[in-house]
Amino acid sequence: MVTPGVDPVVEVLGHLLVGFGLGALVGLEREQSESGGTFAGSRTFPLFALYGGLVAAFVPSARAVALAVVVVPLTVAYAAKIVYEGDVGLTTLVAALLTTLLGAVAMHSDAGAVVAVVVGGAVTVLLSVKDPIHAFADRIEKTERIASAKFVLVVLVVLPSLPNRSLDVLYGLNPRFVWLMVVFVTGLGFVAYLLGIVLGPERSIAVTGVVGGFVSSTATTVSMAEKTVQNESLYRVSAFAVVTASVVMFPRALVEVAVVNPRLLVRVAPPLGAMTTVGVMAAGVLYWRTATDETVDPEPMKNPFRLRPALFFGGIFAVVLLVSEHAHGWFGSSGIYVTAFLSGLADVDAMTISLSALAADGTVSERVAATGIVVAAVANTLLKAGLAWLLGTGRLGRLVSIVLGLVVVTGVALIAVGI
Incomplete structure (x- = not known):
């Protein structure tokens, strides 16, 4: 010493x-x-x-x-x-x-x-922080605690036992990498879920949108759309929650890229960062125009640490990873972009991690991977606008479409100029 x-x-x-x-x-x-x-x-x-x-x-x-x-x-x-x-x-x-x-x-x-x-x-x-911890534990229902315990147990047992190599029987997939990404994405959602519990049901609509964006922006959009059907006067505050949840998806994707392939951040950060900036500014205007007495009761969020959704995401991620790799081999970059758009309609996380991993391996170029990630984000953003139209009122649909339309145009413009 x-x-x-x-x-x-x-x-x-x-x-x-x-x-x-x-x-x-x-x-x-x-x-x-x-x-x-x-x-x-x-x-x-x-x-x-x-x-x-x-x-x-x-x-x-x-x-x-x-x-x-x-x-x-x-x-x-x-x-x-x-x-x-x-x-x-x-x-x-x-x-x-x-x-x-x-x-x-x-x-x-x-x-x-x-x-x-x-x-x-x-x-x-x-x-x-004894009292806050006990108070926090009391807020979590017994079923949620059991679900979390089961998930953590499965993680601790399954992850170390999975082979850390590509397997021919799985068409070249690395099972440990797939499961590790499942744990990572679920963990991001769980952190936001805990934040929602800590803040309680009285949290502001802004926090509801942010937390919802990390847990499930699609679920937040569906919930807000249904509330406008019940009370049409809530369309502005509901639109703000939808836009906030949708915009949070972009920094979330940046976090995933930073973990899987930090070198790709240089190409992904400008378009996703610009989309985030435009979305935040538009959400700010929306919030400013929202009456201070307009509030909505946020839906209780489901614990992301549940085995069935985790396995479902793992299946989606594995399929997207395989399809993306073969699509690039068969159809070149156009195959990647089509796959990214279709996959983005269902899940941006799977496409973001898949392309980040493929770029890290050299299977696809960083430019193609970055473009594909933005395409997936654009597709998912368009989906939110579509859900607002289909499940909400016309006012909600128009307002969400205008704001998210600006975000999409920003992303597409930056892709077009090659940033």
Whole structure:
């Protein structure tokens, strides 16, 4: 751990100070929250960190024994806490053990000190948001928790067991890559779903559109269209939600490109960025013209962590990936564009990830891949306008078509000039 040119004593004391500070931070939180009780508080936790740091620095061979020595009195203190206070919570006990380890990690190296600071900060935040976390958990229905648990279990079991290579029996598909992209796309939707739960049903229509865009912009469009049929006066605020959800699709596609093929961002960002800008400006005008007392009750969003929709997306993604690759081989770039348009009507994510992967492999050029992604986004945007006409009122259809029409024209214009 010794750094050249630095006094070893100073370096050791510096790392010990880091551990001590982290212990004090956690201890203060435990005492202020009154969760530590008589078990441990603002003085005891820094001592845990110093203990772990000193052992790691001067008797590293005895780390296992030293940890065991700490566990014994902690167990006794925990048992006494149960007897005298009737509190069986394990949080403070685990925090004490973790603080001891953080003290040891801080002594390991400069990188270890940084890791200890990051982990210690995260632990403190996690401990301090007990009530919001419990309130959030209470908002999630039991069926949703079970669905999420099943999905996570399947991910943990299935993903590592899938072969990470192209298989002839699957026409050259890499099953682990396909499933990894399923998890990635579902995860994006799940983050937005959690945001919707945290904000609650009273969230603004703007947040409804943004969250809906990440979970399912099509579902948001259908919901808003149905509400205008029930109450035609809500066409402006419903149009704003539809446009917002549709525009969010473009940054979402950029995130997917950045993860799968960062080099493609240079070509995709200008058209999708311009479409986002135009859409945001148009949505702003729409919001400004919307009466402040116009509100709609957002539909409860379904948890994206469900197995059947995930498998359905995986099937779509696999088919799109295969069709795109063969379409390019058979028909050239025109085959890619036709596939992108048709696929975009159903799902932009599948086409975005497929073309990003094909461009990364060199199967298609970056220009063709970027154009195909924009074509898919344009097709899906047109679909939203069509749904607004078919399922909503004429006013909603006209307003959504005008705004999204500007977005589509922007994208097509940039494609035409070769950006």
